Amino acid sequence: MLKLGVFELTDCGGCALNILFLYDKLFDLLKFYEIKEFHMASSFKEHDHLDVAIVTGTVSSQRDLEVLKHARNYSNYLIALGTCATHGSVQGAVEGKIRDKLEKVYGTRANPMRALDSKPVVEYVAVDFALPGCPYDKMELYQLLIDLAKGIEPVKKDYPVCIECKLNEYECVLVKKGVPCLGPITLGGCNAVCIRSGLGCIGCRGPLPKEANPTSEFEILKELGYDEEYIRKKFKTFARGELRW
């Protein structure tokens, strides 16, 4: 049996909950894993060595940082799960220094909760696997955990959302309807769910690593009549300043 821990930093809670949404599939995982810590599933907690640690959320406070360091130091394999952990997501997109933000919201620069500027897990520690998505596709986590349990090297996706969009034969909303779709520059793996509903991809899985061409996407959206500020915000929503052009 492998020992598994699930740790939550600052996030909406959806990514940790999504693991439980595997429902009966969760029992497949329990054939290989013993859960040593997962506060949404059990009050049981055993602070000891872990084979696999899953961390969701951004580092947004001193407490988060300590939890993350613990997870990293006590585990062999660390998975950054969800876009908060891999890219910073929405809270990571908020610009400015923490003291200024505190002043703006609370009227004082005091920081009793020891908040930090929100940053993804990957900025603080080395991770063995980064699985983005807001939320991630739970079946992707399922595949990953069984692969690890069987000693199979998990394969990282290398393609944008467009590939899965075409594999499903969805009408291209960017080309055919002028909907601002970030599919061409966003890492695939979601099976193009948004396009399935006729919506444009909002980039929740973060940019296609190394390969995204935001400059061209920016020009395409501008050509369609969207203003620069709108596009800039769209690019920033999940990926902080990663998409530069």
Added chain:
Amino acid sequence: MIILRYVKLPSENFEEFFNSLKRWGTVYAPVKQGNIYAFKRVDTLGEVSLNYTRTMLPPKKFFVRPKDTLLKLKNGRWEEIREVKKIVLFGVHSCDIHGLQILDKVYLNDPVDPYYKARRENTIIIGISCMPDEYCFCKSLGTHFAMHGFDLFLHELPDGWLVRVGSVKGHEIAWVNESLFEDVTEEDLKHFKEFEEKRSASFKKHLNKEGLADMLDLAFDSPVWKRYERICLGCGNCNMVCPTCRCYEVCDYWINAYEAVRVRRYDSCFMETHGLVAGGHNFRPTRLDRFRHRYYCKSYFDPSAGFNCVGCGRCDEFCPAKIEHVKVLDEVREALK
């Protein structure tokens, strides 16, 4: 070799003929879905878009499926999944028939792809005539007319269809439906010719095929590729919609703790790992390499065997960056002067 036979299908018998096709298999035909066309299962002639331009995914999808489960891991052993159904593809354009013949060369030559072969053998292909739109350039490549690769081919006439019979199966279908057909008259042939002439004059896009392979030989370092590298998103849409793209990826997925499936899906040479080989070497490491590669794959690798492009225009229609296949090749040629 099949001796071509021409018969006429008058308009009033068209629907009955269409319905008779069901006895040969499940009928799939182009159907409008939003702003695109797709080959879908149809029950009535009314559902079919006879005047469609092109489907987003070519008929390739019936033989090499976008996602295809090939094997299942059960009790520690791989079991083959190979169900084949009889189908009728109704309304295939000439360029797509040529596209399938290019695929045949790859999938039916040694080593034969058994999945492809079985599906190909169980499919009836009924071609239909078409008018080009702004994306078509099949005429430049000689793929605007199919001499074989179909069972029946329907050419639009003012009062029905001129039907070319192209295979033994086609003869069989024509024979069983004998009462629906008439003999072709001089006037029908005149109308057929008029249609073809009008069609021929309607092409707006032309590819200069002259010495294309030699030209590409010299143009490997053309600045044009570099310019397009900046515009291309590397999204792979052009590959996914292409009737002649042949690359696929094979992946395993767990379906429970002990059972898995092996799935193959279309792949695209615009993906970074497409050129990655053992040892970590990547022979197409940059987007420039990959952008250029597609043009070489389509027009260069073995021009003696024909180009790997049938001029269907899909890559242009579905490129979010509006990159135009013919324009790129023209610019590359121009830059050599």
